[in-house]
Each structure stands twice: as structure tokens, then as C-alpha cells.
Amino acid sequence: MTCKELVDFMVDYLSDQLPKGQKEVFELHLSLCPPCLSFLETYRETIELGRCACTNPDGPVPEAVPERLVDAILAARKAHPESDSHNR
């Protein structure tokens, strides 16, 4: 397995979808190749950083839905009563 191939297999490796034999080869390469180990680590960190950055409380996440949106949704529902499954 070359470094390029190892990178190609990374999605499957991280979701534990590599067949057993391939997984062993993957891990053997990893244990002998510091650049690939760094690549895997930073690839993992990328996922983690993206997740934290997008879901952190200081992000664009409202605590509650604005009341005017609640009103708009309830009004839209009344304007189209046929849209309710219970009315059909």
C-alpha cells in the first residue's frame, strides 16, 4: 500500500469499513510511516474542528425560535388547513 492509497482508504478506515486484511495492511503502513500518521491525525482533527466550529454555542445557533417565526408558521398552517393530515 502506498501513501496515496492509504489516503484513498481513509474514509473507509475511519468508518471501520475496511475489510480485515486491508485494515491490517493499512495499520502496518501507518505504524511505519510518520507522514501518513500525521496525515491521518490531521484528517481526524479536521473533522473534529469542523464539528466544533459549527456546533459550538457561540456559533450561529439560536437558543429559541423567534416568536414571530412561530406565529408565521402557525398562521401559514391556518391559511392552508388542507395541509394538515388530520383534516384530510
Add this chain to the structure above:
Amino acid sequence: MRRTAVRLVPSELLSALRDLGDRTAYTRRVPHPPTSLGLLSSPVASGGVAESATEVQGFSSDADLLAALRRGEEAAYAHLVRLHGGRMLAVAKRLLKVESEAEDAVQDAFLSAFRSLDSFEGEAKLGTWLHRIVVNASLMRLRNRKRRPETPIDDLLPRFLEDGHYLDPPQPWHDDAEQLLQDAERRRWVRDRIDTLPDTYRTVLMLRDIENLSTQDAADLLGITPNAVKIRLHRARLALREILDREFRGGER
């Protein structure tokens, strides 16, 4: 409009105590919450307050809420929107980036959910079901946007020599993820970098890594094959890794 669910003070207990006229027994056995002690001094008022507290508390379970929705109870609809709307709006904002569009997507999502209440199966949680619906509503709006030509991300993919070795061997980053994201400014910077990815890739990254949808669910919602999801996800992560690498590489570690 009365719920039998979640009552701060069970009405049966209250009325039983009233019949007994034994207020001391009540205070002794149930020393809190303090408000309910106050209520007992005026039995008539206490009933009313206990009921409105129940209204505020709402529905004890998805099944309870769902039954009320299917009966067409207005309060149940309002409750559903307040309970899940905030989280759904956050999802829509992450995907659409424009506040007004995100609000429209949430409205689309709720109206669509109201229409399909009958088909909702109790096995899934309401929240999970609504999450999927708002992701779908957001994706529809993304699709309907005027297509901007997307910048190819090939320049951000790792490059290799003929023999499969790295052209530019990777190095560790100077800190781990937690430390790299300590301040809000950093997190905003990372979010902005994600936003620079072409929508084709950004969307898959958001669905898989941020919204935690399965490969199959993402494929269904995007109308592409699971394999295409995997390829796009990998390329999106590689491109983002490269962008972050330019900032975080090397250093004192």
C-alpha cells in the same frame, strides 16, 4: 386543552388533601416546591395555577404530543414549533447561511411535517424526523438557488509523486483540536473556511460530519449514490484539511 401529563402537583393529590382538610400533612410529606405550598392556602386558585403550569410544561412524551397533533389541537402545533424550531433553525442556517432563507426553510419544513404527520412512525423520535425534514427543506432551497460556478477544489487535494509518496510530506499540527478552537474567533475562522468550499462538497461535509446523517441518508436526500457521497465527503475533508493545514502546521509541538 388539559394534559394529564407532567403536573407539578398531581391534581388527585391536591383534591384529596383538600377533602381531608389536612394542610399540615401535605406540607410535611411534600415540603417542596415552595410554590405549591403557597397554592394550598387558596384551594380554588391552586387548581387554576396547577393547570396553567401543566400547560407550560406541555406534553410528557412524543406519543402524547403526537396524539394531540393528530387531533388537530392548536396548542400542540405551537408547542411542537417552539420545542424543535430553534434547533431546526440552527440546522437550516448552517446549510443556507442566510438567516431569512433559513427561516423560510424551517417554515417549509414544519408545513411539510404537518402534512405528513399520518405517515410518521413512532419508532423514530419526533426530533430526528424533523431534523431530516429541515435538512431536506434546506437542500431544496440550496438547489433552487442560482447556480454559481463552483471553483474546483483540485488545488486543495494532496499531491503525490509517481511512486505514491507525498509531494509535500504532512506534518503534525501545533496543537490538538480542542486547543486550536479555544477562542470564538478561531471557531468563526474555521466556519468561514468551510463556507469557502464549493456547495457540492460543503453540503456533503455538513450532512455527514456536522449533522451526523448516515451515508445512505445523505445519499437519499441528495439524490446521489452512497459511493458518490463517500467520494465527495473525502474530497471535502481533504480540501478543508489542506486549508487548515496552512494555518496550523508545524510549530512548537
